[in-house]
Amino acid sequence: MIKELAITEHPVSACVPPNHRVTLRCRAKGSGLLQYQWFQSEDEEVPGATQPDLVITAKKTQVYVCRVNDKHSNCVFSEWVKVKVWQILRADIPLTWQGQPQIVVHPRSVTIKHNEELKLLSIAFGIPPPRYQWYLNGNLLQDQTKETLLIKKADKDHQGTYLCSVSNVLEETWTEPAEVNIEPPNKTTTGRCYATDKVALLIGNLNYSNHPNLIAPMMDVHELANLLQTLNFRVVSLLNTTKEEMTAAIQEYVKLLDKGVYALFYYAGHGYENSGRNYLVPIDAPQPYRRENCISVQRTMQQMQEKHTALNVVLLDTCRKWYNKDCAPSEVKPLVPFGNTVYGYATSEDAEAYEVQDGSRSSGIFTKYLNKHILLEEKVTHVLEQVSEDLGRDPLIIGKQVMEIKHTLNEPRALTDRVCTTGHTVELRERNLNWSRANELPERRVLKFPCGTEVELSFSALFSNMITVFATVKKTGWKTMDCSVSLQSTPVMEDVFSSSDDSTGGMGSLLLSGSDDADCSLRLSGLQKLKRNLILKVDLHYTSMDSRQRMVESKQEDIGKPLVAKCELHKSAKPLERREGKVMAATFQAPPQRATTPLGQPCRPSTRKAENAREHNEPEENDESELLNLAFRSLGQKSTCT
Secondary structure: OOOOOEEEEOOOOEEEOOOEEEEEEOEEEOOOOOEEEEEEOOOEEOOOOOOOEEEEEEOOOEEEEEEEEOOOOOEEEOOOEEEEEOOOOOOOOOOOOOOOOEEEEOOOOEEEEOOOOEEEEOEEEEOOOOEEEEEEOOEEOOOOOOOEEEEOOOOHHHOEEEEEEEEOOOOEEEOOOEEEEEEOOOOOOOOOOOEOEEEEEEEEOOOOOOOOOOOHHHHHHHHHHHHHHHOOOEEEEEEOOOHHHHHHHHHHHHHOOOOOEEEEEEEEOOEEEEOOEEEEOOOOOOOOOOHHHOEEHHHHHHHHHOOOOOEEEEEEEOOOOEOOOOOOOOOOOOOOOOOOEEEEEOOOOOOOOEEEEEOOEEEEHHHHHHHHHOOOOOOHHHHHHHHHHHHHHOOOOOOOOOOEEEEOOOOOOOOOOOEOOOOOHHHHHHHHHHHHHOOOOOOOEEEEOOOOOEEEEEEEEEEOOEEEEEEEEEEOOOOEEEEEEEEEEEOOOOOOOOOOOOOOOOOHHHHHOOOOOOOEEEEEEOHHHOOOOOEEEEEEEEEEOOOOOEEEEEEEEEOOOOHHHHHOHHHHOOOOOOOOOOOOOOOOOOOOOOOOOOOOEOOEOOOEOOOOOOOOOOOOOOOOHHHHHOOOOEEEEOOOOO
């Protein structure tokens, strides 16, 4: 009698840190000697994986399935499992860990305004993956069962203490409590001052072609953008921009400014100072760089002021080392004394700014304290003074970095001032059109394949020039099974944050998140370089129930020019009056190799100095060896001023 072939034990999914060893088990019963073959990504066999147990070292999130054959050429497939990898370093998993829930990210206490979005995050490892259940003041929240608690419009009923229960079949554990405060809806800010609109441009440069790379600007721009959005700023955030792209982005940004608008410009990356002028270094600046290859901060402020804005704030997390002292400074007219300009420098003249590595998280020290205070309902100069005081007390940079504030502010204006559009609706409508071009995501859509399967495409963005595409199988055809999808783009656009090194500054988990139930995702960065519509190729892999063969069907979907690509920055930049050399072409080639430096041992911090050939006229870096006695933290210079 032939014994029916059947799976008796299916493999179990897992949620683990990088490089964790995971064993997937599959057991079956049937006639004779059974043969096992493991697969990853549908039709891709795992080499040499022909045993009931598959032992892997998890590097990235991956799906697996096991096929079992008997001697009669019958086959059966196990259930699909996902090994999810959260890119969180130093997760402190015990050596004896058996898979019980291990919380590595606890929710943080927040204060938000009435009707604003509330978002709390909890992340845990577990085998099988943990289940989440959120509670408010001890009461179970029925629909809040994911890592992220999300409430679109929070009111006073959502105020209180939040806890999350994290459990699997092995154990239940709880997060630390998070206190959420909701400000009353009628709470106003500083007296009589108000803005007709608030607009911010944030630029972070970290992957340089000819200079040492940085880590912190990515997280700094992301966190500051979120905070400014809570203050009702329209935010455009860009990473890794060339000279032409920065010039064009500033030109487009200035179009959003008008009378009564609060304007904020933030930059994190390499920079220098010459004769009282500050210069920002694009990622394609040659070595050594000159002012012709860089962006003049004073010229940018002049463009902002010419729009008769009510408040202009420039925040620079960059070095101010004196460089090219013999080179003539940019010709910029003195600013008109409108009494509305504020400069917040991360450091003083002829000094460096630092970024700190704390575990897996990197941040500029200036931006770290800026983000701590920026939501305060105080005059903007008073906020910066508190940032300066905190920075001055930081033992890591005492005697190394001192913040500098310059301003002509003659009114008590605050970044928290309310927005009043009365009498400015025409200008507001025009700004809405211009701003939406840089922030509009493609609409969610469903693709129907000939086999009857339906795949949904959805989109999210962490920055204005980075989009993540999610593909989710929503409906399976009646003669298909084991469906999965893969994504490609035309033109091919590199994901500059896909390398395995620690180059995300602690954003690894955010870069991987967005749609928990997605079957496939594709992250595309550098959208400002896009010169034609972006075409997505969606490949559907499935097993035909008739032939038992693996099949592939493909569809192409035109999603236009998403986010900042609509602004066509490669066309917008005006010709420069004086240029030396040739600006690097905006292509879709892979970024240059990163110049990485060790982060030091856990209890022995060290100053990370970039490896870079020096020109004879370049300033020397300071020796920071005296910082070695500070434990658990390590510093890196924001710029080597090369």
